[in-house]
Amino acid sequence: YFLLSHLSFVDICSSSSITLKMLCDIFAQNRGISFVGCAAQLWFFGLFVATECFLLASMAYDRYMAICKPLLYTLIMSQRVCVQLVAGPYAIALISTITHTTLTFCLPFCGPNIINHFFCDIAPLLALACADTWINRLVLFISAGAIGVLSGLIIMISYVCVLVAILKIQSADGRRKAFSTCSSHLAVVSILYGTLFYIYVQPGSSSSLDTNKVISLFYTVVIPMLNPLIYTLR
Numbered sequence: 704y705f706l707l708s709h710l711s712f713v714d715i716c717s718s719s720s721i722t723l724k725m726l727c728d729i730f731a732q733n734r735g736i737s738f739v740g741c742a743a744q745l746w747f748f749g750l751f752v753a754t755e756c757f758l759l760a761s762m763a764y765d766r767y768m769a770i771c772k773p774l775l776y777t778l779i780m781s782q783r784v785c786v787q788l789v790a791g792p793y794a795i796a797l798i799s800t801i802t803h804t805t806l807t808f809c810l811p812f813c814g815p816n817i818i819n820h821f822f823c824d825i826a827p828l829l830a831l832a833c834a835d836t837w838i839n840r841l842v843l844f845i846s847a848g849a850i851g852v853l854s855g856l857i858i859m860i861s862y863v864c865v866l867v868a869i870l871k872i873q874s875a876d877g878r879r880k881a882f883s884t885c886s887s888h889l890a891v892v893s894i895l896y897g898t899l900f901y902i903y904v905q906p907g908s909s910s911s912l913d914t915n916k917v918i919s920l921f922y923t924v925v926i927p928m929l930n931p932l933i934y935t936l937r
Contacts, residue, residue, distance in 0.1 A: 705785045706762045707934065713758060714927035717751035720744055721822045721923045728821075741823040742808050748822065748923075749800040750793075752899070756850055757792030759892050760857035764788065766885050767861040771868045799846050806839050820916055822923070826902075851900055858892055887934045894929065898922040 724744065728734040736744070765788070768776050807825055810832040820827040825843055829836040862885065869881045899922065902915050 709789050713751045713755045718927040720747040744823045746804045750796050753796035753799050754792045756854045760854040761788035763858040763861040770865050890933050
């Protein structure tokens with residue numbers, strides 16, 4: 704529950720960094736945002752989304768230890784290890800987010816100042832820049848790909864080991880309980896990674912910003928609401 708509580712915290716923070724401003728804009732005549740406010744929104748949202756990716760990897764490792772090494776679980780998964788599994792995602796996400804935010808807001812914005820999005824995301828901001836954004840897009844592709852691939856590999860390897868361990872369980876009831884322990888986490892991983900890969904790991908940004916807006920609404924608002932429900936149905 705320690706890791707799950709941090710996942711809930713990250714979901715609340717990532718959603719709040721977007722939805723509070725978005726709800727205010729629905730009823731406000733002036734829907735603008737300051738330069739500093741836009742940078743802060745991009746930084747906070749990027750921080751919590753990247754943290755969630757690696758936090759899900761930490762939770763996959765936790766499931767691996769619980770199923771594959773149940774007798775050693777309490778010994779290995781000490782309070783210190785749990786803190787490290789939470790602190791690591793925050794540290795990696797912090798470095799990644801500082802890089803993207805700095806590179807984005809060092810660009811000159813001398814043209815239109817209307818963002819084709821409902822929050823300050825990297826792609827629509829790069830579309831407003833009046834300078835070459837090739838480096839920014841390359842760094843975004845490499846960073847998002849590295850975060851997705853690295854955390855995805857940890858999750859994949861953990862669940863391959865979990866699957867092998869489950870198949871060795873003799874009783875059907877034991878296998879069912881083991882699968883139910885992992886099903887909620889796998890559902891959350893599939894939904895989040897599918898949407899993030901579609902938006903941020905596309906070379907050349909092949910899809911339109913309008914399409915990305917719809918998908919962004921899904922992972923900024925819908926997924927944080929679905930996660931508690933999914934874990935309730937485990």
